Amino acid sequence: xxxxxxxxxxxxxxxxxxxxxxxxxxxxxxxxxGGAVMNSDLAAGIPYGVAWQIVTTEAVADELRxxxxxTGMDLAERPQVAAAxxxxxxxxxxxxxxxxxxxxxGTQ
Numbered sequence: 001x002x003x004x005x006x007x008x009x010x011x012x013x014x015x016x017x018x019x020x021x022x023x024x025x026x027x028x029x030x031x032x033x034g035g036a037v038m039n040s041d042l043a044a045g046i047p048y049g050v051a052w053q054i055v056t057t058e059a060v061a062d063e064l065r066x067x068x069x070x071t072g073m074d075l076a077e078r079p080q081v082a083a084a085x086x087x088x089x090x091x092x093x094x095x096x097x098x099x100x101x102x103x104x105x106g107t108q
Contacts, residue, residue, distance in 0.1 A: 003037045014048050024048035050101045063089045 003015040006024060013029045015037055016022065025045030031037050037045075063085040069075055075082050 001037060001039055001042060002035055003032065003042075004035075005032060015042075015045070017042060050097070059093065060086055060089050 001017050001019070003017045006014040006016050008014075008029055011029050012026050013032050014024055014026055015032060016024045017037070019042075025042060025048050027037055027041050027045040031041040064070075064082060067081050067085045069078065069082045069085065
């Protein structure tokens with residue numbers, strides 16, 4: 001797969017690639033050949049960055065249902081309830097993202 005080398009650190013390289021989503025991982029520098037890395041080497045690479053995917057639409061949907069927003073009519077009749085539910089999820093998620101970023105050790 002074609003990759004972009006973001007940085008090299010000793011015998012390792014941070015590479016960026018696209019497989020339906022933009023991803024980065026750390027692979028051995030020797031695995032990068034002519035701007036490409038074998039898929040097996042990418043699969044074995046160490047994921048780079050915070051796992052931002054903890055933000056899910058399922059969490060928003062679950063909270064909306066928890067507060068009784070199941071239909072468009074529910075939403076139209078109680079928009080403030082829906083907005084508060086979404087804000088709760090965003091607040092919880094923001095805290096989780098901050099924690100994930102701290103646990104990641106400050107890697108950028």
